[in-house]
Amino acid sequence: MSKAKRLLDILMFVTTKKKFTAQEIxxxxxxxxxTVHRYILDLSDMGLPxxxxxxxxxxxxxxxxxxLPPILFTEEEAVSIFFAFQSLNYYRNLPFDTEISSVExxxxxxxxxxxxIKVDNIRSYIAFWNPxxxxxxxxxxxxxxxxxxxxNLHIQYESKSGIRKKHIRPIG
Structure with missing residues (x-):
């Protein structure tokens, strides 16, 4: 088994378990x-806290x-995610706006x-445009x-009949 595959397997094991010993690994x-100690140092160097x-x-x-452990995407999946993000650029305010940009x-x-190259070529020819x-x-x-x-969410707003208060529970 390659070192990269072993590191990935150990990464998934430790992120699921949270607390572990070198002997368990x-x-x-x-x-x-x-070898466990070397792998733990490698994972730490890769950013695992x-x-x-x-x-x-x-x-x-x-x-x-x-x-989150690494997720392995096919090239087509990665390109489709990239262009799904592109369509979000047309919204003025989105929750997680900064995070979306970081993920992109x-x-x-x-x-x-x-x-x-495929993403750049498609980007130069196609735009997933929204108003x-x-x-x-x-x-x-x-x-x-x-x-x-x-x-529950408590909102207050002004209507023709004056200040109104509502208690709502957003469901989606």
Whole structure:
């Protein structure tokens, strides 16, 4: 098994388990403790936030539960995701706007050179165009948050009959 494949398997194992020992990895993947330590250093160098604790009840802990293991896309899948993001550029305000831009850049830079050429060529000929959305949506993030958390949202607005208050539960 190649080192890259082994690292990917260990990455998926540790992000699922969260807390583990070198011995557990050695047993799971049939490798030596010394090799485990080298792989853990490699994963740490790649950006996996790992903490180690010495002693009898020590081991390793993945510091965040919000880290996703690598996802392997085909070239066609990656290109389709890139162009789905392109269609979002026509909206004025979107939740996660900064994150969408970051994902788009990461995706583009992770493409192999042939796929980058394909994306660039398609971009120069095709635009997934939508009319520019000009309406401000300053509360869209809040509505999304309350919808996800299944909480009531309290709104106040002005109507012809005066100030009105509503309690709503966004469902989608």
């Amino acid at each position: 050695a047993d799971e993947f049939h490798i030596s403790i010394r 790992i903490s180690s604790e010495q002693g009898r009840h020590g081991g390793y802990t993945v510091l965040t539960s919000r880290f 850049q990461k995706l583009y830079h992770s493409l192999q050179s042939e796929a980058k 520019k959305r000009m309406i401000d949506t300053p509360f869209l993030n809040d509505v999304l948050k309350y919808s996800i958390e299944n909480k």
